[in-house]
Amino acid sequence: MGKYIVRRLLGAIPVLIGLSIILFAFVHLLPGDPATAILGQHATPERVAAMRAYLGLDLPLWQQYLGYVGGLLRGDFGSSVINNQPLLRELLTRFPATLELTVAAMIYAVGVGIPLGRFASRHAQGWSDGAVTVVSLLGISIPVFVLGLTLQYIFAVELGVLPAGGRIDPRANLHIQSNFVLIDSLLMGRPDLFIDGIRHLILPAIALGSIPLAIITRITRASVLDVSNEDHVRTARAKGLKEKRVNSRHIMRNAWLPVVTVIGIQVGGLLGGAVITETVFAWNGVGRFVVEAINNRDYLVVQNTILIFALVFLAVNLIVDILYAFINPRIRYA
C-alpha cells in the first residue's frame, strides 16, 4: 500500500509540471498585456512598464517560468495585485466556506442519490424508474446558475422560507474565528445561529449537489441492476437468504465500487460548480474568489488558484483509490 501511494504521488509530478506549463502559457497566450489590462485604458507607458516589472513580465520567458516554478517549490504562490496579500493565506481563509458547502452538497447528493438509485433499480423499467431517470436528466441539464436563481426565487422570494444568499444573517454579527459558520456559531454558544447557518446552506447545497445527485442516482441504479443480474446473487436467493441480506451483503457490497469512484470524481468536480454556486449565493469561498480574481484581471491569482484546485482534485482521487482497497478486498495495490 505504501509503495502504491508513493508511486501515485510520483505519478502526479509530471501532471503538475504539465499543468504549470499550460497555466503559465495561458496567461502569456491571452491577447494583450496583463499590465495594460490591469491598469486600464489610459495608463501611461511608464505606469505600464512599472506594472510589467512588478509582474515580472519584463524578463525573458524562460526566466519567468523558472521564477514561477521556483516560487511554487518554495511554497510561494504569489500575492494578489489588489491587496498584495499572500495568495495562500487568502485561499485558506476562504476554504472553510467552500468545504462547508461541498460537504453539505455531497451529503445531499449521496443521501438522496443512493436511495433514489436503489429505488429506481428495484422498480426498473416501471414508471417510477422513468420518473427518476427524467429527474436525474434534468439535474444534469439545468445549468447551476439557473437552478440556483430559480431556487432563490421560489424559496426566498415567493415562499420566504429560506434566505436568498450569504452564509449567515448579516444582522446577527457572528464573530468569525474558524471561518466555519457552523463551528463559530457553536463557539459563540448560539444554537440559533447554527440553525441559521444550516438554513443558509440548504439552497446552495441543493444547487451545487444537483449534478452529482443526478450522476450518483444513475450510477447507483445501473450498478445495482448489473450486480443483481449476476450469478452469485441468484445463488444467494436460491439458498433462501432473506432479501434484506441479499441486498446488503451480495448486491450493495459489490455495487458500491463504481458509486464510490463516481463520488470521488464528483467531489473534485464540485470545486468547478462552487465557482458558479458561490457567485449566485454570495458565498465567500474559493470559487467566488476566483471569479473576483478574473474580474480584477489578477492573473497570478487565477493561475495559481487553478493549480491548487488541480492539487486538491489529484489528492481527492488518490484518497478515493485508497478507499477502494477497503471496500473491495480483491484489490491489492502493489
Next chain:
Amino acid sequence: MVRTRIGALVAAAAILVAACGGAASPTPAPATSAAPSTAPTTSAAPSTAPTTSAAGTPKAGGTLVVATPGDINRTDPALVDDATSTYVAQQVEETLLTLKPGTGDVVIPELATEWSVSPDGLNYTFKIRQGVKFHDGTDLNAAAVKVNFDRWIKIPKAYVDLGYTYYIDFVITAQVQGVTAPDASTVVVTLKAPNSSFPVQMTLTPFAISSPKALTDGNASAPDFKDNKYATGGPPAMVGTGPFMFKEWVPGDHVTLVKNPSYWNAAAGGPYLDQITFKPIADATATLNALQSGGVDLAQTISPVDVATVQGDSKLASIDRGSACNLGVLGMNQTHKPFDNLKIRQAMAYAVNRKAIIDAFFGGAGILASSWAPPGTLFVKELALPEYNPDKAKQLIADSGVTDLSFDFWYPSNVSRPYMPDPKGEFEAVLRDLEAVGFKPNPKNAPWSPDYLAAEESGKYPAWLIGWNCDYLGIDNFLSTAFFGYRGDPYGPGPEFAYKNDAMNQAMVDALKATDEAGQKAGWAKAQDLILADMPTVPIGSSKTPAAAAAYVKGLVPSPTLLEFFQSVWLDK
C-alpha cells in the same frame, strides 16, 4: 461609477502645463473679490435633509444591510478608486469639501468651514472646522490635515506601481506643489498651476482626512504594502470623522460600520442607524432576489432591466439617481477621410437617431445628451445639438462635395459599459441610420480590451463607438481629460479624435485659470459652443445607475455620482 481610466489626469495635467508654458498672459485678478466660484463662504454645516423617500419622524436604531456589486479593495480611502470602496469609505471618513447631497455640482464645506483662492489661482486656503474629533478621540486641526496632504504627496512608489494611487496621481502628484499650516485652523494648498476644478476634486472620497495617529499606528505609509495595516483591514483602519465608524472587514464577505455616537454634525439629523453591513453580491439577479426576500435592505446598484420589477413590487422602492456620470459618443477621427470635413461630421450628427438609440438600448435609465457632458455637471451648457433629420444630413453631404463616403466603422465586442450597454445593438442601429443617408460604413469589430481600446486611443479608427465614465461631475473631466484636452508632445490634440481647435483649448485653459465663477462659466460655455460648431464627435447619451431599497428604508438622498451619505438614513419598521 467613479473611476475607470488611469491617466485621465495625465491629460488634465498636460492642459495645465500647457497653460503655464505658453505665452500666457497673467490672469488679472477680479476686481471685486477672489471668492471662489461655488464657495459659499459660510461656516454652516452641510444640511442633509432627505429629498426623496416619504417624510416622517426618523427612528433611531437598526442595521442596514447594503448589497454591493463587489467587495471593497482596501480600507484606506486614499488608495481606492472603485465605486464600492469609496461608497463604504465615504460613510466613515470626511473630506474638506463635499457636494450638497443629491447634486453633482454644488460644492459645500464639510471639514473645512470655508475656503478661498488667491488671485493668481495658485493658493487655496481652507479654514479647518474646530471641535471635531476623529473616531480614535484625537483632534482634527490644521496639522492633521497637513499630515494627510503630506502623506499623499509622498505616497510610497510601490503603491503607485501597484496601481493604487489613481486619484492621488492626478489630483495631488500632478497638481500640488506643497501644503502649509500657518495656524491651527488654516491650511494653504499651493498648486503648480491654476485649476478652478480643485475644489470639486477635493470632494472626492480619496481625499478624506484620516486620523494622523491611526495613519501612524496602521503603518499607512509602509514602503512595502504588505506591512500596511491601515489599508488592509487594520486595526487601525479607516479612522475618520464621519457619522459611522469602521468595525471590521472580512474580505469577500462583508464590511461592518457602526454608529459614531459623538458625531460632530448630529445637528443636521442622524446618524440614526446603529450599524451598516455591506455585503458583496456579484450577480444582478441574486441581488434582486436578496432584496425581494428581505435579506438586504438596499442595493447600491441594480441592473437597469430589473427597474420595472422593483417598481412593480410594493415592498420595494426604486431609486432614481437623477443624472449620470458617464457619456457615450460616436467617435470620429479627423486624420481619416471623410471626417476631416466639417459638413460630413455634421451630417453624421443629423443622420443618427440618438433618441431612438437611448430608448432602445439604455433600458429606461438613459439620458439623451444635450452637450458633451451629462446634465447636472458643473458648468455644462445645454446646447442645440442636431436633432435627427436625414434630409438635412443628405443635404450636408451634398454640400460637402465629398464623394467617397466609405469608411471603417468599429464597435467593441465582449463588453458592456454604462454609456454603451449594448454595443452591438447600438452599432447596428447607427449603421442603419448612416446607410440611410448615403454613407458607406464598413462594419468592423474588435475585442474591447486591449485591442479596441489600444486602437481607438491611438487614432487608428475613422469612426467608432466610445465613451467615458467620469471621475467627478466636472465639465473639465469630460471635455479636457476625456475628450478634447491638448496633450502629447508638444502640447496638442490627443490622437484619439485628432480634434484641433486652439481657441477651444484656450477657452478651457482660461476656465481652469479663472478664480471667479463668472470667468469659469464663460470659459466653459465658450469651449462647448466651439465644440458644437466643430462637431468632433456625436454625443449620444448617458446611463443612470439605478438602485433599489426596501420600502422601509427612508431618508436616502440619491446622488448621480453615488456620493450618498447614510447619516440621514433610517428604517421605518
